[in-house]
Amino acid sequence: MNEQSPTIDTTRAETFRHWTPVTLRFSDQDSMGHINNVSYGAFVEAGRNAFVTQYLKPDTHPGIDFVLARVTIDFRAEMHYPGTIDVGTCIKRIGNSSITIGTGIFKDGVLHATAESTNVFIDLGTRKSCPVPADIRSELERLLIEAAGV
Amino acid sequence: MNEQSPTIDTTRAETFRHWTPVTLRFSDQDSMGHINNVSYGAFVEAGRNAFVTQYLKPDTHPGIDFVLARVTIDFRAEMHYPGTIDVGTCIKRIGNSSITIGTGIFKDGVLHATAESTNVFIDLGTRKSCPVPADIRSELERLLIEAAGV
């Protein structure tokens, strides 16, 4: 973990530059009439995947895999069908061989959940973790400063 | 089934007046990199539920339940993530105690699937099927003529 990492507040919509709309589905509901917590994992992934595809360009580093190691979701308000949610995604921390992606999930402008996803870079030759490639690090540092609003 | 039912062509976008956008999720994909057939069921339901809520107003007939009896989906083209699909929903047939709802699923203007859902009206007192209520039948007949483009 980078000691100099700025604090990124994923509870505020202003933090995010990258947004992914996700439409709620009837089948996302559970037996209590809420959007089920399992579906939140799909919402976080929808945003994370769009973010990664745009900024990390996995295809440009064929010898490196990018593996999801941990996801934490904080549920902050009950969500109800129907509607479209706005999934904000940003870079939150840049480590030596891993990065943490932050998520904020909003519906009608109201925060409903935040999340953190940690991904590790793996050298496909050795099957061990490897440093974040320099070009990706450079792009992520630019995004980190943007998200921090520094 | 009503003998006089006009033919409703759910392969043509022009048939539909009611559209529900559905955003694809990374987790909708299967191991072949297609959108999995199971997710199509959720797309059909997203459109059907929005249609039913708008035109059948289930809350206005508290003694009657509306039960899904059959769903048929015809897969017409492989679908790929990411993107937003357009789910067209219409009334296709009006029976004595059941109705058939038609679905057309389009992505970028191209037909990917059609579906039929049969719902039965149930009297909650007797737990048996009952006639389609007159006000719902009247509204559905209006929509049927519209969908048929007569």
Added chain:
Amino acid sequence: MNEQSPTIDTTRAETFRHWTPVTLRFSDQDSMGHINNVSYGAFVEAGRNAFVTQYLKPDTHPGIDFVLARVTIDFRAEMHYPGTIDVGTCIKRIGNSSITIGTGIFKDGVLHATAESTNVFIDLGTRKSCPVPADIRSELERLLIEAAGV
């Protein structure tokens, strides 16, 4: 479709030789406290995929693809969490270039749904439908007679 196809009754457990257990998940429920119809699609697929892997051995015909063209599910009883369901799968019809796989879904010995899945054989060279390969047809005919209880 083969005119000589025997009638296969997927409402009876005795029809099935191939069973796939599927555990229900809390997230399979919908806002009415039933197992949602979309999950039934996953149950049908779980059985169909196990059946196909065992009897059709797709890997032994590398030039041929096997594409799902249609699924019909008949919902015959409301299903409730928790528990394990028994998904029976059988061959129901053998056509020239397509086959129909039958499904019966039972919980605690009680029928809850039946389904039909139509799969088409595709020649990967021409991307058009092609005849069911002779060895697969022979195996399926054996299973068809078994399911018919002739």
Added chain:
Amino acid sequence: MNEQSPTIDTTRAETFRHWTPVTLRFSDQDSMGHINNVSYGAFVEAGRNAFVTQYLKPDTHPGIDFVLARVTIDFRAEMHYPGTIDVGTCIKRIGNSSITIGTGIFKDGVLHATAESTNVFIDLGTRKSCPVPADIRSELERLLIEAAGV
């Protein structure tokens, strides 16, 4: 959080007394041929829900709700279809108004993921968090000692 909480090691199968089998589904796979991370959320929930139903008996405290506040999943090995996984669930920490439930997910005896779920007790009258009821606390303390292997 209780300072005296013993350390509960959810990476070891020996820690768990409560097991929930979950069958993998074809549709759990993603486009890389792994079991998708979103499905892990459903596995964790399947175990957690069975555990809560058995030991917390939510129906016996009608004035209190039990709300999921946070889930963290650590992905420790790629999982592949087909098969049945064993979801171990235990109590991990008992706080004043919240508890943490631990999960270990094993396939063929090999650890694939661990998880922590934090649930908060809510007084339905005030809609604010409230202390863990004494009878539930007592039962959970018994389970905690068991899980710790003290």
